[in-house]
Amino acid sequence: MARERVSLSTAEARREAVVASAVTVFARGGYAGTPITAVAEHARISPAYVFKLFPSKVSLFVAALERCYERIVDALEGGAARAETPAPADVLHSMGASYAALIADRDLLMLQVHAQAATGAPEIAEAVRRGIARVTSFASSRSRASADEVQQFIAYGQLCHLLTTLDAFGVDEPWAATLTAGIRHHWPEGGEQT
Amino acid sequence: MARERVSLSTAEARREAVVASAVTVFARGGYAGTPITAVAEHARISPAYVFKLFPSKVSLFVAALERCYERIVDALEGGAARAETPAPADVLHSMGASYAALIADRDLLMLQVHAQAATGAPEIAEAVRRGIARVTSFASSRSRASADEVQQFIAYGQLCHLLTTLDAFGVDEPWAATLTAGIRHHWPEGGEQT
DNA sequence: GGCCCTAGTGAGTGTATAGTCACTCACATG
DNA sequence: CATGTGAGTGACTATACACTCACTAGGGCC
Numbered sequence: 001m002a003r004e005r006v007s008l009s010t011a012e013a014r015r016e017a018v019v020a021s022a023v024t025v026f027a028r029g030g031y032a033g034t035p036i037t038a039v040a041e042h043a044r045i046s047p048a049y050v051f052k053l054f055p056s057k058v059s060l061f062v063a064a065l066e067r068c069y070e071r072i073v074d075a076l077e078g079g080a081a082r083a084e085t086p087a088p089a090d091v092l093h094s095m096g097a098s099y100a101a102l103i104a105d106r107d108l109l110m111l112q113v114h115a116q117a118a119t120g121a122p123e124i125a126e127a128v129r130r131g132i133a134r135v136t137s138f139a140s141s142r143s144r145a146s147a148d149e150v151q152q153f154i155a156y157g158q159l160c161h162l163l164t165t166l167d168a169f170g171v172d173e174p175w176a177a178t179l180t181a182g183i184r185h186h187w188p189e190g191g192e193q194t
Numbered sequence: 195m196a197r198e199r200v201s202l203s204t205a206e207a208r209r210e211a212v213v214a215s216a217v218t219v220f221a222r223g224g225y226a227g228t229p230i231t232a233v234a235e236h237a238r239i240s241p242a243y244v245f246k247l248f249p250s251k252v253s254l255f256v257a258a259l260e261r262c263y264e265r266i267v268d269a270l271e272g273g274a275a276r277a278e279t280p281a282p283a284d285v286l287h288s289m290g291a292s293y294a295a296l297i298a299d300r301d302l303l304m305l306q307v308h309a310q311a312a313t314g315a316p317e318i319a320e321a322v323r324r325g326i327a328r329v330t331s332f333a334s335s336r337s338r339a340s341a342d343e344v345q346q347f348i349a350y351g352q353l354c355h356l357l358t359t360l361d362a363f364g365v366d367e368p369w370a371a372t373l374t375a376g377i378r379h380h381w382p383e384g385g386e387q388t
Numbered sequence: 389g390g391c392c393c394t395a396g397t398g399a400g401t402g403t404a405t406a407g408t409c410a411c412t413c414a415c416a417t418g
Numbered sequence: 419c420a421t422g423t424g425a426g427t428g429a430c431t432a433t434a435c436a437c438t439c440a441c442t443a444g445g446g447c448c
Contacts, residue, residue, distance in 0.1 A: 011395070030311050032227035035435055046397050051437060117224050117311035119359045129360050136369035147372040151353070154373060158352035159345070165313045166323050175330035178341040179348060205425070229405055240427045245407060390448090397442075404435080412427080418420090 015053050018043045022064035027110040031061050031118040061118070062127045068111050069131035073138050075102040080142045088145035092153050095139060097184060099157065104186035109164055160185065209247050212237045216258035221304040225255050225312040255312070256321045262305050263325035267332050269296040274336045282339035286347050289333060291378060293351065298380035303358055354379065 021043035026034050036057055040047040054060040079098025083091040103109040112128075119125035132154075140150045160183050163169060168176045169185055215237035220228050230251055234241040248254040273292025277285040297303040306322075313319035326348075334344045354377050357363060362370045363379055 014395080029314065030224075030226060032224055033312075033314070036437085037435075047436090048398080048438080049396055052396080057436065114311045116356060116359050117308045118227075120223065120227070125360065129362070129365070132356070132360065132362075132373075133367065133369045136372055140369070140372060147375060150372050151375060152349075154356075155346075155349045155353035158356055159349035162310060162326070162348075162352055165310050166319065166326065168323070168326075171323075173327065175327045175334070178330055178334060178344050179326075181341060181345060208425085230407090231405075239425095241406090242408080242428080243426055246426080251406065392447090393445095395442105395444085397440105399439095399441100401438080402436100405433085406431105408431080409429095410427105411429100412425105414423105414425080416421105416423090418422105 011053070014043075014045070014049075018045070018050060018053055018060070019063050019067050022060050023067060023111055024107050026061055026064055026114060027107040030114040031058075031121070031124065036060070058121055058123050061115075062123055064111065065115050065124070065127045065131065068108050068115075069134060071108060072099065072102065072131075072135055075099055076135070076138055076142070088143045088149065091143040092139065092145050092149060095143065096153065096156075100160075100184040101186060103160075103164070104188065106164065106188070109161055113161055113165055156183065159183065205247070208237075208239070208243075212239070212244060212247055212254070213257050213261050216254050217261060217305055218301050220255055220258055220308060221301040224308040225252075225315070225318065230254070252315055252317050255309075256317055258305065259309050259318070259321045259325065262302050262309075263328060265302060266293065266296065266325075266329055269293055270329070270332055271336070282337045282343065285337040286333065286339050286343060289337065290347065290350075294354070294378040295380060297354075297358070298382065300358065300382070303355055307355055307359055350377065353377065 018039065022039050025039045025042050028034070029038065036050050037047045039060065040050045043050075050060065054063065075098045076095045079095035080091050082098070083094035112131075115124055115128050119128060136150060136154060139145075139153055140147070143150070145153070159179065163180055163183060164185065169180050169183075169187075212233065216233050219233045219236050222228070223232065230244050231241045233254065234244045237244070244254065248257065269292045270289045273289040274285050276292070277288035306325075309318055309322050313322060330344060330348060333339075333347055334341070337344070339347075353373065357370075357374055357377060358379065363374050363377075363381075
């Protein structure tokens, strides 16, 4: 089916570009709420060609999700490397900082939220499971933290997702103060927080 | 506009029934993925009548969400009343148990997940914010727990949502064991866990 | 020039969907 | 019976969407 080449073929490059477009566009509209035409427009190709590169809408969504989790694991790896000491708590903390920086543009975050909602499609559910499994396993083995610490790491990550979708970091009310305390995040225009 | 009656008018009763249907049906398909016809079929009325009861699809979704948060606050109240001691940690723990029992049927849980994903619609974003604000404020004031404890309570609730959408409680792998440890939940067929 | 292979598309198909509107029908009241 | 009111619907519109297919264009190779 595929001819072997040393470098990426043009079609492969297109696939990559379409996946990148899919990440941003699906992140805005979600799975059911985003037509393939929107992805095609963003990638500046015809909708018909999208279907030549990917057999179905769901397979494109899954490809976008997989790229999302790849970038997350990369970010965690980078964070771990930047930890001040190899103590598990330090490594995990540094991973958190990298993750906060990664999701500054919100696309990777929102794609995860939409994927969680789209688990009605078995292919998507499976992809999310694989992604979470990878992230959890990696955080666990790379930091050598206890299971409880890793669980808390993921739990607060989920809280961060919720707070970001709600724009709670800018809300000046007691409930928002309670929930956002100590949660690292970057403002869209840069500028770090706690 | 509305004639005053001692009991609910038939139309009001219909509204209630439609909202109940909306909760279950939107919980399965999400906002963008669920047509009004599906809600109408579930409520056994014509789609046209749904639009006479609710001005738009989004307003019906918001009504369903609001009912969802009402039931959550009720459950937390019940849990607080059932706490063994008035110690904040005990009250919060008991609230958690009630919440775990409430979302046994998954509809209320999945509706929240879908709502979080549908925050692209401002009305929905606002409704979720109101709901989370109510839940957080209530948990905080009723339990008199510290802000940190309340934050953790919500964070682990979010983790529970993720694990439930992934069906992670039935997965026999290390990552699943790490993430599900100590998270209370009920199997669809009843039978409590940890 | 002629051949071929692959990137890429225009134009469609069948179906679904939010929302509308003119209408019917049940029933309560005088 | 006559009449009015509000519950409920059939049939429609305009649009959008997932997916298909027959086709063209461009560039390497003889």
